[in-house]
Amino acid sequence: MYNIFNAIKKNHELIFQSINITPMNNTARAFTAPGKAFLAGGYLVLEPIYNAYVTALSSRMHAIVKNRDSDEVPSSTITISSPQFQEGEWKYEVDNGNLVKIPTEVKQRNNPFLEATVFTVLSYIQPKEKFNLEITIFSDPGYHSQHDTTTKLSVNKTKKFLYHSKPINAVAKTGLGSSAGLVAVVTTALISAFEDGTIGNLQNVIHNCSQIAHCYAQKKIGSGFDVATAVYGSIIYRRFDPGLINELFQHGFFNSQNDEQLKQSYATALVNLVESKWEFNNTRCTLPPGIRLLMGDIKGGSETPKLVSRVLKWKSENVSQSSELYKRLNQANLDFIDALSSLHRFYTETPATYKDFLAYLQSTSVAVLESNSQQTDPKLAPFVNLIEAIKNIRSNLRDLTAYSGAEIEPQSQTILLDNCNEIKGCLGGMVPGAGGYDAICLLVIEDSINEFVDSTKQDNKFENVAWLNLHEEDDGIVEEQVNDYSGLL
Numbered sequence: 001m002y003n004i005f006n007a008i009k010k011n012h013e014l015i016f017q018s019i020n021i022t023p024m025n026n027t028a029r030a031f032t033a034p035g036k037a038f039l040a041g042g043y044l045v046l047e048p049i050y051n052a053y054v055t056a057l058s059s060r061m062h063a064i065v066k067n068r069d070s071d072e073v074p075s076s077t078i079t080i081s082s083p084q085f086q087e088g089e090w091k092y093e094v095d096n097g098n099l100v101k102i103p104t105e106v107k108q109r110n111n112p113f114l115e116a117t118v119f120t121v122l123s124y125i126q127p128k129e130k131f132n133l134e135i136t137i138f139s140d141p142g143y144h145s146q147h148d149t150t151t152k153l154s155v156n157k158t159k160k161f162l163y164h165s166k167p168i169n170a171v172a173k174t175g176l177g178s179s180a181g182l183v184a185v186v187t188t189a190l191i192s193a194f195e196d197g198t199i200g201n202l203q204n205v206i207h208n209c210s211q212i213a214h215c216y217a218q219k220k221i222g223s224g225f226d227v228a229t230a231v232y233g234s235i236i237y238r239r240f241d242p243g244l245i246n247e248l249f250q251h252g253f254f255n256s257q258n259d260e261q262l263k264q265s266y267a268t269a270l271v272n273l274v275e276s277k278w279e280f281n282n283t284r285c286t287l288p289p290g291i292r293l294l295m296g297d298i299k300g301g302s303e304t305p306k307l308v309s310r311v312l313k314w315k316s317e318n319v320s321q322s323s324e325l326y327k328r329l330n331q332a333n334l335d336f337i338d339a340l341s342s343l344h345r346f347y348t349e350t351p352a353t354y355k356d357f358l359a360y361l362q363s364t365s366v367a368v369l370e371s372n373s374q375q376t377d378p379k380l381a382p383f384v385n386l387i388e389a390i391k392n393i394r395s396n397l398r399d400l401t402a403y404s405g406a407e408i409e410p411q412s413q414t415i416l417l418d419n420c421n422e423i424k425g426c427l428g429g430m431v432p433g434a435g436g437y438d439a440i441c442l443l444v445i446e447d448s449i450n451e452f453v454d455s456t457k458q459d460n461k462f463e464n465v466a467w468l469n470l471h472e473e474d475d476g477i478v479e480e481q482v483n484d485y486s487g488l489l
């Protein structure tokens with residue numbers, strides 16, 4: 001009979017054949033993973049048939065991992081510190097003979113995302129030798145409120161971080177996906193501590209482990225767009241089958257965590273899942289040349305789980321109305337994705353003409369273009385299609401708001417986005433992700449961005465918006481220079 005366990009083991013050994021499972025002493029490596037702006041596909045992306053468009057950001061989560069002398073500790077230890085936050089240290093002591101075990105923090109400090117990451121990676125790799133790992137986390141300024149902070153720079157001034165006076169749970173977030181970035185970068189740091197190669201060939205393993213750990217920490221299976229973006233960068237994303245992870249979480253191990261046989265079969269199921277090929281879309285993308293993402297943090301906030309459960313309830317109770325609306329919203333999302341790729345083609349084929357049109361658009365606004373739509377130059381079509389797609393995404397999200405009662409594009413956000421459309425250089429904007437009162441995302445012509453921001457500063461229509469100092473950087477996980485963190489570690 002074909003022995004599935006041996007097949008899995010063989011594959012596992014193949015993946016790790018270049019990996020030295022004993023951590024290398026006193027070496028350090030640094031990695032970063034980006035935050036996200038979810039431009040198109042919210043709600044629909046919960047189903048594995050719809051594509052979404054997610055942009056990776058210049059705000060990144062950092063992890064520097066060091067292998068310390070294992071003789072310094074009584075048993076294998078992972079110490080994770082996040083020095084920008086009060087009480088930001090979590091220490092996990094584990095037994096190499098018993099790694100398929102949910103670790104407890106030595107001082108009972110709870111960080112479900114770190115706990116889930118340590119649990120998942122150690123159950124997956126099961127290092128045989130004793131280890132003593134030290135991981136330091138930093139998050140770029142965009143992730144959290146900048147209120148009540150002090151700044152520290154690295155010696156060579158390439159890294160700048162804000163230090164908060166409170167613990168992580170008491171500091172307001174801006175919604176860039178801090179937990180997804182954290183899980184992805186700590187997963188990478190942990191896996192890399194046991195290998196001596198580059199991370200390129202481990203990207204899918206890192207992604208799958210991170211998705212499993214993130215779902216485990218959240219106690220729910222979201223679409224995973226934030227974790228996928230943290231690993232792969234800006235992507236057109238269609239989710240994986242949620243059944244993959246559901247099945248793992250229904251394993252008997254979670255009901256009887258001391259049963260040796262269940263531990264073994266859980267580890268086998270985990271290895272199998274991490275190393276299998278997941279069906280999902282992670283096609284790389286990037287915004288067209290000369291077009292910049294501008295994100296505004298809004299005073300106020302919304303809770304994604306509440307919005308999601310309201311939409312899902314309405315959807316299940318209104319099957320035909322919801323399927324028609326989903327169809328229209330999906331078409332608008334696909335038109336948005338198509339418009340962006342036609343702009344890339346336009347630029348590649350005739351860069352000079354593309355730049356001329358961008359310059360023309362700098363002198364006008366979406367509101368003016370809409371009022372003159374009859375006279376618009378037909379050559380402007382690729383840009384007009386983008387503007388039109390954004391308009392259609394918004395009008396369908398407003399319908400979703402009205403039908404479901406979930407405040408996805410509430411009236412104050414409609415007014416704000418319409419006001420942005422009055423300003424020269426803005427090609428339109430939307431409520432990102434689940435929407436609500438958290439944020440807005442705009443596409444603005446790069447050369448107009450300073451003028452755009454300045455004109456909003458003098459206008460009280462924009463008093464509730466704080467423009468975030470970030471832009472698209474389309475890379476996923478990358479390895480950084482450890483020296484760039486000197487003075488901070």
Ligand SMILES: Nc1ncnc2c1ncn2[C@@H]1O[C@H](COP(=O)(O)OP(=O)(O)OP(=O)(O)O)[C@@H](O)[C@H]1O
Binds near residue numbers: 175
């Ligand atoms: N710099 C950090 N250091 C330590 N833990 C962190 C850090 N950033 C995030 N976390 C962990 O992630 C949790 C926040 O995760 P949560 O999913 O609530 O927010 P988020 O991912 O930023 O949300 P959103 O998807 O809306 O952006 C924190 O409570 C903490 O456990």
Ligand SMILES: C[C@@](O)(CCOP(=O)(O)O)CC(=O)O
Binds near residue numbers: 041042223304308
């Ligand atoms: C509503 C949803 O589709 C997007 C949530 O996005 P955000 O966390 O608001 O950026 C949920 C999900 O995809 O998990």
